[in-house]
Amino acid sequence: MVSANRPDPFMPAYRYEQLVQAVVDYAIYMLDPSGYVVSWNAGAERIKGYRAEEVIGRHFSLFFTPQDCLDGRPERLLRQALDQGVAQDEGWRVRKDGTQFWALAALDVIRDHHGQVIGLAKITRDITDRRDSALQLDAMRAQLFQAQKLEALGQLTGGLAHDFNNLLTIILSSARLALVSKDPARTQNLLEHIVDAGQRGAQLTRQLLSFARHQQFTVTRVNPVELVASTRSLLEHALPDDIELEQQLAPDLPLIEVDAGQLQMVLLNLLFNARDAIEGAGQIRLEVRVVTLVGEVEGLHGQFVRFDVHDTGQGIAPYVLPRIFEPFFTTKPFGKGTGLGLSQVYGFAKQSNGAICVASSEGQGTCMSLYLPAQQHDGDLQPNE
Ligand SMILES: Nc1ncnc2c1ncn2[C@@H]1O[C@H](COP(=O)(O)OP(=O)(O)OP(=O)(O)O)[C@@H](O)[C@H]1O
Ligand SMILES: [Mg+2]
Known part of the structure; x- marks a missing residue:
């Protein structure tokens, strides 16, 4: 800051002035309540190119682009700071040589002991590199x-x-x-x-x-226990003898409101994938229980029925994992898989306001978890009504 008289070096005000002058990465200066520059630090000189004597007494709209001036941006910022105590802005500013830089600026009102506005503190940073x-x-x-x-x-x-x-x-x-x-x-x-x-x-x-989530769903209230039972009966003949299918169903599972046929297809897709991942003997475990989510799974909240399909198969390689839900993505040999199974699972989970998650480690096995919103208990409706 500029001052005419030699200041007392032990005065706190002098120390502050030294501090502000020492800062070269930020333009720190003061405006009077009408927006005219009253002080200027070394950082302001470095960033904007003006020396203190060239700029003190001039309106701060000098630093804005002609278009911003036409749009009334400097006045708007000043008004906002005076009304709300503070204003922030990000945008192009003009240096003395006409070049522009991308600035992050803050304008804070300064008041005296009586609460009277005596000016505004302006801090500007050149963040062109960061923006680029x-x-x-x-x-x-x-x-x-x-x-x-x-x-x-x-x-x-x-x-x-x-x-x-x-x-x-x-x-x-x-x-x-x-x-x-x-x-x-x-x-x-x-x-x-x-x-x-x-x-x-x-x-x-x-x-x-x-x-593509354009499928017309026929939604009914479905009892997960009944659905698992009918899915198992479809699956029984499709499993080789040396793959064991175990199931664990929690007691008192709530109903879910979904398309039963689609859900059956989803479970079959997951179970067939589990079967295909197992070479020789192995185990598949279908587990169904209720969980309460508080945003940890794709931002979902509330009670959900969770279907887990665990397998002791080959697992999924980390480079394959991000692609498994893509339509037509398959690692199976020609004629064995269309690569549509998991894309159907994904579309169904989304359209039913649920989610599908995967946890897998290569050589150890995979667990696919399907979450579907649980219905609140109400005695009036029967399952699959
Ligand atoms: N349980 C699993 N264990 C190991 N890899 C799996 C498992 N589930 C899915 N994958 C991988 O994800 C790929 C895509 O699965 P998706 O069900 O979409 O298609 P697919 O099984 O290859 O063919 P489709 O289901 O159409 O017959 C599979 O080819 C496989 O590489
Ligand atoms: Mg499949």
Whole structure:
């Protein structure tokens, strides 16, 4: 700060002045209540390029861009600081040589002992470098996101075209053969192939719609115990003898409001994945219980029924893990997996206001946890009503 008389070096005010003058990374200066500069430190000179005698007595709008001045930005900041005691701003400022820098500025009202406003303290930092790196990081993130999106899209269209092509080949060749066949039994057999291929196509689109969350759900109140029982009966024949299926159901499970058919498909998908991950002998454990979430799982709150499918399989490699919910992502050999199972699980969990989480360690096994909102107990409704 500038002062005409030589100050007493032991006065606290002098020490403060020394301190403020020593700061070179921040522009620290004072304005009078109308916005005219009354003091100037070394940092202000370094950042803005003006010496104290060039700038004291001039209005602080001098540091704003012509457009900001036209928009009334300096006045607005001043008014806000006078009304609320403080104002903060981030934006372009102009140096003496006309170049611009990105500034982070704070304006604080200073009052005397009687509460009268005597001026404003202005602190400005040049954060151009910080802004540039943040922008660069944003641009890189956007590029990465775009690349991932394109890859997923390529995989989606490639996978779709491939699967539908296979089905169309079956339909067309069977239809051609049926047209020329004289044997009614053979024609019947070929027509069955056509219906089967058509149904698989319909199933494929259903799974896709479910991932895209455009599937129409038929929501009912479902009893988890009944659902697990019917799912097990479907699964029994599909499990090899040396894979043991264990189940643990907590007592008094609440009802859940979901599409029962979809949930069954979800559980089957999880159980089939568990089965496929086990080479030789192993164990799958299906555990169902109630948990209270307070935001730790995808920000969900409240009571949820949690279905855990544990397996003692090969686990999931860390580089595979981020991709398992992508449609058509599969590590299974050609003809073994479509890569749509977990994308259906994901779409279902989201559309049912729940979540799907995975914990896996390579060589040890995997646990997939599905959370679905629990219904409050009310005696009027029966399960699956
Ligand atoms: N329990 C698990 N253990 C190990 N890897 C798993 C497990 N569940 C899923 N994965 C991995 O995630 C990939 C994607 O699973 P997803 O169910 O979507 O497709 P898929 O099983 O390959 O084919 P689909 O289910 O359509 O027949 C699998 O190929 C596999 O690599
Ligand atoms: Mg699967």
